[in-house]
Amino acid sequence: xxxxxxxxxxxxxxxxxxxxxxxxxxxxxxxxxxxxxxxxxxxxxxxxxxxxxxxxxxxxxxxxxxxxxxxxxxxxxxxxxxxxxxxxxxxxxxxxxxxxxxxxxxxxxxxxxxxxxxxxxxxxxxxxxxxxxxxxxxxxxxxxxxxxxxxxxxxxxxxxxxxxxxxxxxxxxxxx
Numbered sequence: 001x002x003x004x005x006x007x008x009x010x011x012x013x014x015x016x017x018x019x020x021x022x023x024x025x026x027x028x029x030x031x032x033x034x035x036x037x038x039x040x041x042x043x044x045x046x047x048x049x050x051x052x053x054x055x056x057x058x059x060x061x062x063x064x065x066x067x068x069x070x071x072x073x074x075x076x077x078x079x080x081x082x083x084x085x086x087x088x089x090x091x092x093x094x095x096x097x098x099x100x101x102x103x104x105x106x107x108x109x110x111x112x113x114x115x116x117x118x119x120x121x122x123x124x125x126x127x128x129x130x131x132x133x134x135x136x137x138x139x140x141x142x143x144x145x146x147x148x149x150x151x152x153x154x155x156x157x158x159x160x161x162x163x164x165x166x167x168x169x170x171x172x173x174x175x176x
Contacts, residue, residue: 011068011099013106016056021045023066024058031089040087043173044073050171054114055083057106059090059099067091068099070107075120077141077154078166082118083111085128086174104131108157117161118154120168125150140165145176 016024029038044050050073059068068090075084085107090100108131111119120136121128122143133153136142141154144167156163170176 011059011097011102012064013057013059013102015054015110016058016066016069020058020066024056024069027066027069027091028087028089030091032087037087040173041069041071041089044071044171047073047171047173050074050173052083052114054110055107057103057110059102059106061094067094068103070100070103072107072111072116072119073171075171076166076169077118077120077164080118080164080166081116082120082164082168083116084168084170084174085119085121086123088123101130108155112157117158118156118163120152120154122147122152125153128153131155136168139163142167143176 024041028041032038052072052074055072057070058066061067070085070088072083072085075082085104088100088104108119120141121133133155135150136152136154137149139154141163143152154163
């Protein structure tokens with residue numbers, strides 16, 4: 001969809017392909033201010049313990065170019081396997097058009113189809129509740145580093161599997 005449209009477009013989403021890697025790299029570098037943040041997707045892609053095929057989703061424009069990206073990687077809550085939503089990136093010229101929201105929704109649906117049960121996110125507290133995320137601390141979920149309580153959120157994708165309590169262990173590229 002074109003960024004010139006004033007209404008939020010209905011974005012097409014799909015799993016990232018090998019051909020998308022350079023475009024996703026450019027998208028993330030355009031969206032994040034530091035090289036460490038921008039290089040995180042490549043580091044997660046290279047980590048077989050973090051990368052899960054099919055859980056890197058893109059929102060694409062009319063020319064099938066990625067303009068929004070959401071990535072779910074493996075983490076653990078205590079000993080229970082979970083997913084971490086990070087990062088979510090949108091090309092600056094497509095901010096506030098729904099591209100990021102579409103990519104996140106597609107990623108969560110893909111995770112649910114794969115039988116995943118839990119997702120955590122360290123992010124902006126006004127953005128993620130729209131997807132059903134709530135404060136992780138309310139479920140006994142925490143981190144080994146200090147972050148604002150409202151910034152760490154958790155979501156269960158399957159009511160038959162309530163959120164476990166424990167400390168979140170991220171993949172090594174996160175450095176936490």
